[in-house]
Amino acid sequence: MPLSPLPRVMLEPAVRAALLEDLGRAGDITTDALVPPGLRTETALVARQPGVVAGLDLARLAFELIEPGIAIAVERPDGSAVAPGDVIALVRGPARGVLTAERTALNFLSHLSGVATVTASIVHAVRTHRARICCTRKTTPGLRAFEKHAVRAGGGSNHRFGLDDAVLIKDNHVAVVGGIRPAIARARAAVGHLVKVEVEVDSLDQLDEALEAGVDAVLLDNMGPETLARAVERVAGRAVTEASGRITPATAEAVAASGVDLISVGWLTHSAPVLDIGLDHRT
Known part of the structure; x- marks a missing residue:
């Protein structure tokens, strides 16, 4: 388009x-x-x-x-x-x-x-897989909309634009609240029915907990390709899977081969x- x-x-x-x-x-x-x-x-x-x-x-x-x-x-x-x-x-x-x-x-x-x-370079690296490359909120202050538009120009996709358009429960949220389950429960109770809820996990045990609590997406943080493949298998289509963590054009193809839906890359905009x-x- x-x-x-x-x-x-x-x-x-x-x-x-x-x-x-x-x-x-x-x-x-x-x-x-x-x-x-x-x-x-x-x-x-x-x-x-x-x-x-x-x-x-x-x-x-x-x-x-x-x-x-x-x-x-x-x-x-x-x-x-x-x-x-x-x-x-x-x-x-x-x-x-x-x-x-x-x-x-x-x-x-x-x-x-x-x-x-740079977006086009990493999109090209995963071209034989279904994974889409997306940006993050790691943008230049005041230029976010323009940098995210540039990501789309390079063939990538956009993650959330700000703190107000989706719930992304990160590790620090989980630590403050006291666990993944209470964090998801509080988020579901507070936001509207059209707002998606995503949870960051860094282990398969955390992934199981998030899936049992019910989420729309899981952010699989700093997992290797083999662990990512196991995570995708466990999700089995119940949530959108997103890989994140120091992914480069050289490593992106192996990450995409795990079967994840999205690969988020912060350096597209900040570096x-x-x-x-x-x-x-x-x-």
Whole structure:
């Protein structure tokens, strides 16, 4: 399915804040000093390395908020694979606006394309299995919706967006409450009937306890492939199974082979390297 864009109302506060941070108290004094007001230019957003594009709507908005007269012609939309030298988009308009918005636009585009690229790499690693790759809440503050959108651009799926859209009972919750059973019972009594309940377990004994209490999903934390396979067998379709814990493209295939439904990977959003993208002047 085509990747649906995020609404502008979600993008604009973040882009405005980033531009204001860069403009400071006096605006772009370098560009204003060097570039005549009426000069126009054509530039291209160009990939310097292979990857997957994400964040174009944020980059576009950065240019448009600085100068509404700038036009963006997208060549490779979010979710597209690119090779070095590929033109992602053409940027035409007043040169002052293009140069002033350049860094903010590239910051969003390079970071989010980096997230999409590493997601695509691990999605590719498990392509022969049913497991879906999903992100976590380990996101950059203020950028969560954008980073999760970038995960989808890379072929991944999203875990919960925040603390309010699902119950995830972690080890510290269990320790504070005094056990898995009372934790599940309290959660079921407190939330609505449409809210899913997931429990983190790190042993097969804990898994059995969670299944007996009744859960929608189990987070199988830091289990090796053999233990994961035994866990999936014990679940036997009674709950969604999710593997988590230091999973990399090199280890993901073995994890997926265990039969889990989901593999959650925090570093997709908190440690993805940027994709090298440049803005090249043409005329």
